[in-house]
Amino acid sequence: MTSISGDIGLNQVTCDAAPTATFLKTSAAAGFGAVTLWRHKVGNGLHDKVRGQAADLGLQIASLCRGGFFTTGPNQRAAHDDNRRAIDEAVALGAPLLVLVCGPSTDGNLTGALSRIRTGVEGLLDYASQAGIGLAVEPFHPMFVAERSALISLRQANDLLDQIDHPSLSIALDTYHVWWDPELPTQLRRAGKRVSIVHVADWLVPTTSLLRGRGLPGDGIIQLAPLLAAIKDSGFTGWFEVETLNDDLLEESPAVTAELAHRAMSGLLHPGARGDP
Numbered sequence: 702m703t704s705i706s707g708d709i710g711l712n713q714v715t716c717d718a719a720p721t722a723t724f725l726k727t728s729a730a731a732g733f734g735a736v737t738l739w740r741h742k743v744g745n746g747l748h749d750k751v752r753g754q755a756a757d758l759g760l761q762i763a764s765l766c767r768g769g770f771f772t773t774g775p776n777q778r779a780a781h782d783d784n785r786r787a788i789d790e791a792v793a794l795g796a797p798l799l800v801l802v803c804g805p806s807t808d809g810n811l812t813g814a815l816s817r818i819r820t821g822v823e824g825l826l827d828y829a830s831q832a833g834i835g836l837a838v839e840p841f842h843p844m845f846v847a848e849r850s851a852l853i854s855l856r857q858a859n860d861l862l863d864q865i866d867h868p869s870l871s872i873a874l875d876t877y878h879v880w881w882d883p884e885l886p887t888q889l890r891r892a893g894k895r896v897s898i899v900h901v902a903d904w905l906v907p908t909t910s911l912l913r914g915r916g917l918p919g920d921g922i923i924q925l926a927p928l929l930a931a932i933k934d935s936g937f938t939g940w941f942e943v944e945t946l947n948d949d950l951l952e953e954s955p956a957v958t959a960e961l962a963h964r965a966m967s968g969l970l971h972p973g974a975r976g977d978p
């Protein structure tokens with residue numbers, strides 16, 4: 702049977718309790734073709750080793766999470782230095798993309814926060830592009846505006862890319878963050894090939910934790926099949942990556958979670974394909 706897993710990736714936070722080596726083995730065994738790793742999970746000085754482990758398992762490292770947070774702190778120097786380190790780590794891992802959580806508006810000044818985000822991204826792009834690393838800004842759900850990101854819609858992300866206009870800058874699109882947006886179809890068409898990676902999680906009802914209450918694809922109310930089809934139709938050809946932050950999932954073994962996630966994504970992306978009974 703022809704493999705149908707080449708377009709489906711797994712984000713490490715979905716199996717957050719597993720050490721990185723276990724996560725890689727589990728991802729490969731479940732049929733994923735790529736993973737995204739988190740910086741704190743890789744560990745200091747282990748980038749070459751992890752890169753080799755992924756390669757041996759036939760896994761691409763699609764991206765590294767995360768950089769950004771351009772708006773926090775009294776000045777941008779600390780974020781700037783940490784973001785350069787994140788780019789260096791992406792190089793060491795062979796990850797072509799660094800995902801940016803852009804930083805919140807901590808004082809209610811949304812315009813000011815967006816301005817700092819623009820300045821921060823602009824200040825990082827030359828260093829990233831010289832290193833061969835792309836930067837992907839991830840618009841968040843508006844409920845995170847004061848804690849994670851003042852960039853809270855695909856429209857704003859498109860606007861930012863229009864303003865900066867740099868070939869190394871792209872958008873990480875997360876279904877959990879953008880599904881509610883009445884402008885989504887229009888902004889998807891506007892984004893086109895600017896979307897470099899897609900995170901997939903579902904919206905549970907009720908959502909008991911804003912940060913860590915996401916559902917595996919198919920467990921919530923987002924109409925994911927048409928949404929993922931619309932993303933494909935907009936020109937996206939990259940990895941659809943399950944990124945489900947959920948404390949209940951951590952009670953499961955990583956193997957069970959990875960299998961559930963892969964099966965759900967296969968069903969969404971390839972509804973006509975027949976898997977194992």
Ligand code: ZN
Pocket residue numbers: 839874875900944
């Ligand atoms: Zn995400």
